[in-house]
Amino acid sequence: MPKINSNRKIIHIDMDAFYASVEQMDNPELRGKPIAVGGAENRGVVAAASYEARKFGVRSAVSGVLAKKRCPELIFVKPRFERYKEISNKIHAIFHEYTDLVEPLSLDEAYLDVTNNKKGNPSATLLAQEIRLRILNEVGLTASAGISINKFVAKIASDYNKPNGQKTVNPDEVLSFLEELPIRKFYGVGKVTTEKMYQLGIFTGLELKNKSLEFLSTHFGKSGAFYYHVVRGIHNSEVKPNRITKSVAAEHTFDTNLSSEIFMLEQLEKIASSLERRLKKHNVAGKTVTLKIKYSDFTQQTRSKTVPYFIADKGLILENVKELLYQERMKDSVRLLGISLSNLNTEQKKTVVVQLQFAF
Numbered sequence: 001m002p003k004i005n006s007n008r009k010i011i012h013i014d015m016d017a018f019y020a021s022v023e024q025m026d027n028p029e030l031r032g033k034p035i036a037v038g039g040a041e042n043r044g045v046v047a048a049a050s051y052e053a054r055k056f057g058v059r060s061a062v063s064g065v066l067a068k069k070r071c072p073e074l075i076f077v078k079p080r081f082e083r084y085k086e087i088s089n090k091i092h093a094i095f096h097e098y099t100d101l102v103e104p105l106s107l108d109e110a111y112l113d114v115t116n117n118k119k120g121n122p123s124a125t126l127l128a129q130e131i132r133l134r135i136l137n138e139v140g141l142t143a144s145a146g147i148s149i150n151k152f153v154a155k156i157a158s159d160y161n162k163p164n165g166q167k168t169v170n171p172d173e174v175l176s177f178l179e180e181l182p183i184r185k186f187y188g189v190g191k192v193t194t195e196k197m198y199q200l201g202i203f204t205g206l207e208l209k210n211k212s213l214e215f216l217s218t219h220f221g222k223s224g225a226f227y228y229h230v231v232r233g234i235h236n237s238e239v240k241p242n243r244i245t246k247s248v249a250a251e252h253t254f255d256t257n258l259s260s261e262i263f264m265l266e267q268l269e270k271i272a273s274s275l276e277r278r279l280k281k282h283n284v285a286g287k288t289v290t291l292k293i294k295y296s297d298f299t300q301q302t303r304s305k306t307v308p309y310f311i312a313d314k315g316l317i318l319e320n321v322k323e324l325l326y327q328e329r330m331k332d333s334v335r336l337l338g339i340s341l342s343n344l345n346t347e348q349k350k351t352v353v354v355q356l357q358f359a360f
Contacts (some may be wrong), residue, residue, distance in 0.1 A: 001229075001230060001234075002234050002236060003234065004149075004174070004232065004233040004234050005149065005150070005236055006149050006171035007115065007149075007172075008113065008115050008147070008150060009113070009114050009115045009124035009147070010111060010112070010113055010124075010147070010148060010149065010150055010151055010153075010154045010239065011111070011112040011114055011124055011127065011128045011131070011145055011146070011147050011159070012109065012110075012111055012112075012145065012146040012147075012151065012154035012155045012158040013095070013109060013110055013112065013128070013131065013132070013143050013144075013145050013158070014108065014109040014143065014144050014145070014146075014158045014159070014162070015091070015108035015109065015135075015142075015143050015144075016051070016141070016144055016162060016163035017045055017048060017049065017050050017051055017054075017163070018048065018084065018107065018110075018162060018292040019036055019037040019048035019079060019084055019140070020035055020036070020048045020049055020050035020077075021050070021141050021142070022080075022083060022084055022087055022141070023035060023037060023077045023080075025049060025140050025141060026083070026155070029136065030050075030075065030077070032052060033052055033073075033075055034048045034049075034050060034052040034053035034056065034058065034071050034073055034074050034075065035049070035052070035053060035074070035075045035076075035077055036049050036050075036053055036058055036064070036067055036074055036075070036076050036077070037049075037076075037077050037078075037079050037081050038064070038076070038077075038078070039062070039063065039064030039067055039076055040064055040076035040078070041064065041255065042043075042064075042065070042255055043063075043253045043254065043255055043335070044063070044064035044076075044253075045061060045062070045063055045253070046058060046059065046060055046062045046063070046064060046065065046067050047060060047079055048060055049062075049067070051163060053067075053071055053074055055336060056070045056071035056074075056214060057070045057071075058070055058071050058074060058094060064076065065279060074117045077195060077198035081165055084107050084108075085107060087139060087141070088107040088108065090138070090139050091135055091139060091141075091143075092104065092110065093356070094131060094134050094135060094138065094139075095110060095112055095131070097118065098112065098114060098117050098118055098119055098127060098131060099113060099114050099116075099117045099118060100111050100118075100241060101114075101239045101241055102239070102241055103240045103299075105343075106209065109158075111151050111154065111155075111239045112239065113238075114127050114241035124147045124168070125147055125166075125168045125330055128145040128147050128166050128168075129166065131143075132144075132145055132147070132164075132166065142163055142164035143159075143164070144158050144159070144161060144162045144163060144164060144165050144166060145158055145166035145167075146158030146159070146160070146166065146168075147166065147167070147168040147169070148168070148169040148170075148174065148235070149169075149171050150233070150235040150236065150237070150334070151235060151237055151239065152187055152188075152230050152235040152237075153169050153177065153233070153235070154169075155175055155177070155187045156181070156185060156186070156187050157169050159185075159187070159349050173356075175235045177231070178205040178230075178231050178232075178233060179204065179205045179206040179209060179231075180204065180205065180206070180283070181204065181205040182203065182204060183197050183198075183202055183203055183204060183207075183208060183249070184204065185272035186205070186208075186227075186230070186231075188223075188226070189227075193194070193220070193223075196219070196220075200219060202273060205231050208227060208231045209231045209232065211228075213225065213228045216228050221309075228252060237319045245288075246342060246344065247286070247340050247341065247342035247344070248275065248278050248279055248282060248284060248286070248340065248341050248344070249275065249292075249338055249339065249340035250271050250272075250274040250275040250278060250338065250339060250340075251292060251336060251337065251338025251339070251342075252267060252270070252271055252336065252338070253272065253294075253335060253336045254267070254334070254335055254336065254337075257296045257333035257334060257335050258333060258334045258335075258337075259330075259333040259334070261325060261326070264325060264337060265322065265325070267337055268291075268318065268321055268322075268325070268337055268339065269314075269318060270352075271337060271338065271339050272314045272317045272318045272321065272339055273314055275314075275317060275339050275340075275341065276312065276313065276314040276317065279312040279341065280312065283342065284312065284344045284345060284346055285310035285311055285312035285341070285345050286310060286311065286312070286341035286342055286343050286344045286345070287306050287307055287308070287309065287310055287311070287342075287343040288304055288305070288307075288341065288342045288343040289304065289305050289306075289307070289311075289317060289320040289321060289323060289324070289339065289340075289341060290302050290304040290324075290339070290340045290341075290342065291303045291304075291321050291324040291337070291338075291339060292336070292337065292338035292339070292340065293330075293334055293336070293337060294334065294335055294336035294337075295330075295331065295332040295333065295334055296332050296333045296334070296335050297332060298335075299332075303323070303324040303325075303327055305320050305323065305324055306343060307320065310344075312341070312346045317339065317341065321339055
């Protein structure tokens with residue numbers, strides 16, 4: 001069985017309501033008001049919500065229609081991804097002044113391994129404070145942070161004192177922290193898994209810890225071993241500076257449901273063009289084509305096909321997508337179509353990091 005590694009110092013930085021905060025920073029008229037980025041169209045979905053909007057239950061992934069019902073004063077703002085990327089690059093430049101071991105999860109969050117850092121500061125807690133202050137002074141936005149011995153605990157901790165706060169879980173506090181943690185707050189345990197754990201009498205980390213590896217594997221498959229280890233503070237995943245892209249995708253939600261394959265093909269051609277641009281931008285190709293279909297009743301279906309060679313060309317992608325489209329009859333009208341390419345031609349390079357022990 002793997003052992004708990006108490007020597008590492010991992011920081012998880014998470015920007016506060018990033019997209020919405022950028023919009024409020026750039027437009028003073030929006031400050032202090034409930035705003036939602038995206039979601040304005042009839043079928044739109046909220047990409048991010050300001051803290052003023054969150055008080056009304058407006059959050060990411062909520063439909064624009066529902067968001068407006070919950071908060072009639074809500075202001076919808078069109079997303080500006082180029083601007084968010086520009087701000088994100090400034091934030092990540094600050095990260096790299098402290099360590100080269102930076103693993104971006106998205107534009108607004110990242111893991112930093114500061115066990116051996118460029119500042120020679122043995123305190124990860126003080127480093128997190130300094131990084132957050134620099135982001136505020138140099139970029140104009142607030143960030144929250146979690147600090148601990150591994151990525152799993154740091155990720156959970158960063159959510160504790162949001163917004164504009166941080167929490168450190170020291171090595172000797174990890175086990176008690178996890179034992180007292182409500183199971184719904186375990187990173188990676190979603191709504192469905194939470195309900196299943198409740199049915200099995202698992203409501204806290206301690207109750208999870210009392211279950212055997214065999215029990216968890218029986219009920220949760222491969223994830224069972226993950227739950228068994230993380231609740232014991234064991235999560236030795238490295239901070240990977242060069243995360244390997246596993247798939248590239250493009251999709252579209254339609255204003256009006258599509259009921260004819262002819263109309264679907266027209267849309268799939270546009271989606272394939274968008275996917276081709278993304279593949280070229282990242283200079284990757286893949287062997288597995290997946291067609292994603294979301295029906296009007298919100299049920300979802302995926303159909304995949306693997307070819308013996310790498311493809312990135314729109315024509316070849318569309319050729320395989322057509323085959324998947326006609327694989328079986330549609331069971332209902334369609335509200336969303338998507339295409340993804342996986343099994344990519346990216347090589348995974350493993351970096352071995354030698355870590356020394358310092359006081360937290």
